[in-house]
Amino acid sequence: MSFLKPKTHIEKGDVVILYLSVSSMHAIEAVPEIVNKKGETIPHIFQTNYGSLKVENIIGVEYGSKVELSKGWAHVLQPTPELWTQTLPHRTQIIYTPDISMIIHQLEVRPGAVVVESGTGSGSLSHYFLRALKPTGHLHTFDFHEARADQARDEFRRHGIADFVTVYHRDVCNLGFGAELDGKADAVFLDLPAPDLAVPHAFKALKLSGGRFCSFSPCIEQSQRCIQELTKLGFNEIVSLEVLQQENVVKTRTLPVIDLEFLKLPKTDETTAATNALESKAPKEVKKYLTSSNPQTLPGHTGFLTFATLPPNIPKA
């Protein structure tokens, strides 16, 4: 229930982000008991590298607090779509915040917007759509994999945002989005292997007053076919782009300093003895600098984002 609006305390049933470190976060459901593989009800104890957590103990705790583990501690955070994207169970490959934020911006999603999405996948992007369009908008999300559609539906309910979303099990490339959605959408988003097959259906779903379209494609050939179809149907303002986020790691570095000035003067017997004594006793000079650098691995490619506008008053035969 913790995705709907900002909260101050953890309630039973909330999804909570257990924050151990920048690269170690877990999403746990705040329920005192779970059912194990034998079907028995047992206390809910969550295991981490820093020890175990009796989940019952965090219910009632204020978000942002430090909680004790058996061999350390962690912080509990209220989930946001950004944190959920880092911790969600993967049923598919997912899109991350740098791409998603651009999608939300370019599709001009805001409270009250009606958005059509396919496929649902693991629901990563869906959570961002829902945050942006609630409380008066609605998301219609489609997946042709029945189990994935069911899991997504269940997840939205447990997160407290089921009122703003309808999950459909449907092959939109062949069957479209359904007659009930014709002319209803402000924006359509596609993350499909063959988005060009769904473009005519997206065209039908968008409002007569126009709307925005987006397709996410890893391969340039997918984008090419998609754009050909968009152009045919009268979409304009067609733009393809790619966003890659770069992390900057901040560190204070200690650098040793080489002194080379003494080499300009010849060694004498007297100075030789003195220098040897100095070198053996005096510590090397060092300087500290605040620096940043890129991590060893950076994302090199996620996908091409293709955006387009459907102008107003284009007739749909």
Add this chain to the structure above:
Amino acid sequence: MATEEDIPRIQLGDYIVIQRQKYTKLQKFGSLDTTATLGKETLELKSLLDQPYGSTFKMCVKETKPGKRGAQRQHTLELCSETELRSTREVLGISSSGADNRDIRDDGEAQTLKPEDIAQLREECNDSSKIIEKLVENSKTFHNRTEYSQEKYLLKKEKKYFEFVQIRQPTIRLMLDIFYRQDSEKVMGIRVDTLSQIISYSGVCGFGSYLLYESGTNGLLPAAMLNSIGAGTEGTLVHMHPGNVPQKQALSALKLPLEQQQRCVSVNLYSVLREFYQGGDAKATDIPVVEPSENEPQETQLETPTEEQPEAIEPTTKKPKLDESNSGREGAKGPPRWHLENKRATALMHAEFDSLVVAAKEHPSNILQALLPLVKPSRPVVVFSTCKELLQETFMELKTTGKVTGLHLTSNWLRTYQILPNRTHPEVNMSGNSGYLLTGYTLR
């Protein structure tokens, strides 16, 4: 017909986006006599009134005057249907092309029409397709060019002679493109990918109370956040700024419902913090004292023209409100408006915020030190800067305090692509600096 009524219509006083092919311009439709300038073309806007947004208009030459850089043309605008917009290649019925350029020479004589002929042609014809048709007919080399080269030639000519404009309703997306292209400093160098990430990481939406400090984005950042808060929701925004008057062009252009606009409280950083810390009742009669600031004179000058124009242009129907605000200013009938805003902001500050965004020309350290205590635990914090070094220092300071966790310092690489059959490639040029974002979450 029922559906047509859903599309909003162009009204006097609206800001509009004028688009000619890929070029866009933000213009206030202040009166029936307002004109807009696109390069050498001057457009009379009176025929726009009450037409639906998204309409396409044809520029019809009304008058031509000689100017220093060539003829200046004045146009009236005529509404036209979408069917008039067709591919130039289609209209001209071009079907033959060459294989390569081995026999094409640049001798400067390919075009047999003279500049005077073309100028006269332009006077007589309103259709760009007719002008281009003449140019193609009188080009010796056109049909020897490759198909792609012909396409490129037509595109180039069309860009010059194109006679249609589309009138669109301003959105955050369109306005950011316009501001950034005109002068990225106007929006503090905040690029499209950076703005979208600020909105995302800050979590601003229809629920919650949000705090923004911003000093110089032409009102685009508060407008984007208020846009995300939405109409008819319970979200609120406190927008702090360093000057006496907040920049509000972007906010005005969006034409948000009054109810939504009122959920953004814009206050001077110094006066609201003084009231928050010291309690302000005893000083109700004080004029806000602005602390010395290097940016202050510039921003005041920038804002004055914007302030004056709207008042001068205001339609008759709004005069009652003007009278009300006049009586408010006299002071005899109550405290000044800025004081009421401070009160509202202070109440929200005591209730604490669900997110903090800082986009400052000043060094962010002291601003964060003052504003972070106003944010609830487990809430996002986003700091923007065009310089990485400032955020590196801020990163270390925040890490030391232990009040913030999950700190990330990021920037973006944004590349756009030309995608056309058999000629797909990244665009040759790209923007080089997205600025930097420092993001994290507050702790208890």
